[in-house]
Amino acid sequence: MTRRELARWARRPVQVAVALVFPVMLLLMFGYLVGGGRDVRGDYVDYLVPGMLALTMAFGLEGTMLAVTQDLNKGVIDRFRAMPMADGAVLVGRSAADILQSALVLAVLVGVGHALGWRAHGGPGGLLGALGLLLLFRFAMLWAGIHLALLAGRPELVQAVQILVWPVGFLSNAFAAPDSMPGWLGTLVRWNPMSHTATAVRDLVGGPGGESGHVLPAVLWPLGLLAVFLPLALRRFRGLSR
Template identity: 55%
Template sequence: MTIMTDAPAVPAPARTLADRLRWALADGWVITRRDLSHRARRPAMVAVELLFPVMVVLMFAYLFGGGMTIPGGGDYREFLMPGMFALTMVFGLEATFTAISTDAARGVTDRFRSLPMSSSAVVTGRCAADMLNSVVGLAVMIAVGAAVGWRWHEGPGRALAAVGLLLLLRFALLWAGVYLGLVVRNPEAVMAMQILVWPLGFLSNTFASPATMPGWLGAIAEWNPMSATVAATRELFGNPGWGGGSWAAQHASLLALAWPLVLLAVFFPLSVHRYRTLDR
């Protein structure tokens, strides 16, 4: 006698590289939609994330801008905005860190790992959701910059290249946040992440010239990945900058590409490996 069951068939594992890639993209998109839906249920948090950099722009543009001078002249607001764009890309990494560590601490990540899904989908899906939110945040900042008088002067092609460098920095830093979230697995440790983010954002050429800092501190600021992105985007937008004769200052565009690629080469494989080996 044959017994019929209604048990769902388990999909056959992907065998070719193209099949595995399609599988990973489909699973990653599911996780991306999950994270976006979580944000949609918390509009107050999203509003705070968008309003914080706007408040910083208004504070520096209208409260402190009158006392700022740019070497060689130039409008301070046009000088300020590329740095604020980059600062927006750096801030907010705590949200990624917290989401990853919370899922790991609550066992959500373990449930994902028990499903027949791509092993990289959870971390790539989370990064994709964050990048979509970053695009929205950057668009808001560009609109705010235009409202306070910022303009780009080098044409749309170079402006898009500058936006690409900003998003590349964000994408690379996200993987550092993902890896740390998987390692720490403690949402309450978000303060430790903030201790890393704030020096990265402010120990740079965003608000002050590295030449005015003590020698060792100025060298750290010049070689900061964010400083490279800020200097490169100021050049691409045609906005005034600090200049400088050091190798890092003269090759900011090269470093603005090299630093994110180095960070990706380090933290992307570490994040995927850490996800695969949780609890081992």
């Protein structure tokens, strides 16, 4: 199933290119056009890049969600059920392919960030730990998206569901420190789970805005999402054959 999804990359090079270019455009836009880093101590690029890495892992879920709903509507899933494969192999294979693409996106962004002057001051170990947290975050968001796609059932509804990700992404500390915001908004941003991931990544790479104590929450809340949405998605998928 994973090889099947990876084979789509060769047939849809534009889609892969957009997935790689879009986060780079966001990084350049916020770094040079919009950026300013209100109340950010230190180099703003060192603050921005980890936030952009976290934000990118929250976006782009619609590709996987569309693939799931298209398979459902084209009858492909019914054909797979007639084959000797484990329940949910289609979903697991699709999520594995998404994680591989997400790892490629992270590699591109790290390279662009390095070209902009960003450095991982925490060393190779800190950088690898940060990338692991980001991929765990992506994996959790991915299964939440898969479950919502199975509930939606139709490709045209996926875009509406994807919009729900935007408040999670932008109501975070990806671009600015919560101290620069109004009190109520800063509190909301601090409680945003994605802010924990961004802060933990900054801490691991030794950048401004990093605070110790956020690594554990950045591990626990994606695991909590997985504990809820992964079984729900598999259960929903099995129920489609009844």
